[in-house]
Amino acid sequence: MNTPATPSGITVLGSTGSIGVNTLDVIARHPERFSVTALTANTRVDALAEQCIRFQPRYAVMTDDDAAARLRDKLAQQAPDVEVLAGHDSLVRVAGLPEVEHVMAAIVGAAGLLPTLEAANAGKRVLLANKEALVMSGALFMEAVRRNRATLLPVDSEHNAIFQCLPDNYRAGEAPRGVRRIVLTASGGPFRDLPIGQLHDVTPEQACAHPNWDMGRKISVDSATMMNKGLEVIEAGWLFGLGADRIRVVLHPQSLVHSLVEYDDGSMLAQMGNPDMRVPISHVLGWPDRISSGAAGLDLLEHGLLQFTAPDDARFPCLSLAVAALETGGTAPAILNAANEIAVAAFLERRIPFTAIHSIIEETLGRATVHPAETLQTILDDDALARALASELIMQTRVTVAQ
DSSP states (O other), X not given: OOOOSXXXXXXXXXXXXXXXXXXXXXXXXXXXTEEEEEEEESSOHHHHHHHHHHHOOSEEEESSHHHHHHHHHHXXXXXXXXXXXXXXXXXXXXXXXXXXXXXXXXXXXXXXXXXXXXXXXXXXXXXXXXXXXHXXXXXXXXXXXXXXXXXXXXXXXXXXXXXXXXXXXXXXXXXXTTEEEEEEEEXXXXXXXXXXXXXXGOOHHHHTOOSSOOOOHHHHHHHHHTHHHHHHHHHHHHHHTOXXXXXXXXXXXXXXXXXXXXXXXXXXXXXXOOSOTHHHHHHHHHTTSOOOOSOOOOOGGGTOOOOOBOXXXXXXXXXXXXXHHHHHOTTHHHHHHHHHHHHHHHHXXXXXXXXXXXXXXXXXXXXXXXXXXXXHHHHHHHHHHHHHHHHHHHHHHHHHHHO
């Protein structure tokens, strides 16, 4: 194992979320390898303050101005050397700092696009947990990685598993030689066995109660609809240079096989482990070395049967929408993602039923105009238009529900 002479600087975008917290857990186990340069959060002042006091970063960023002011007050005594910044521009700034080598891109949703793209443009080692960066701007993002000689390493457990099953010299964005297809596994979320007729009445609390993973509320709902897997299909297409016809999704309720790669000779390689995000996080932090994660090892004798089944299109229509968006190309994935973010937020706020998430996304895609995704501005414009359209549709749905 090669230990750096001086610890590598790291920015954690979204440090108070589940990925950020697990990243800091792994970092704390390797103080000789990593030094925290910047931590960022949206509005969770107390959580970020605790992290700053422990890790003493050079910068802390709150996207909300009032939250930044409260954070400054909290750090005045115990972490006076931490410079508190505010706003989305500051997220972009700390992603491209010259003293930073690693950027953990863990901001959920479209909000993570610009700072993650900045990390790629700055030639950083980009640890990608924000799948929306590739969903929204796949071609532009991958070009930025190539042009600036950035290193792109996937953090999502499924994409990280695929990366681990590819040859040692593989680099993201290349079409892997000798690969017939890749197989993404999905738990099926909390409603995989619920009668379809009962889905309309499920609550946000039920949707967020994932059986295997501890995730944020938005990602948990995406898992329940399997939109999360649909976004992962789009991300996988860009990461591994494959079309939708060479990406398969299977349900695997145990969440022990995190994904598989099928080769032309009939061989199939799988990456396995307990459902603990510290495993893929430690992999990308240490790559090409293997470093300890703190996760427990997998004892196959404790688990026995492993199950694999095909997803039910009637139960998980969001998955088909995402695959179709990948096949359509252009700004279709950005429109899909924008509509999904708006619809999921409305469901979590109890403004629409669970089953309306799919219909809002489908109707938004049907009404929106898809453009070639040739510029970042085009992508951002279509994202904004899709959000406005989805919001309008939700207002109409809310009236229907209220009656």
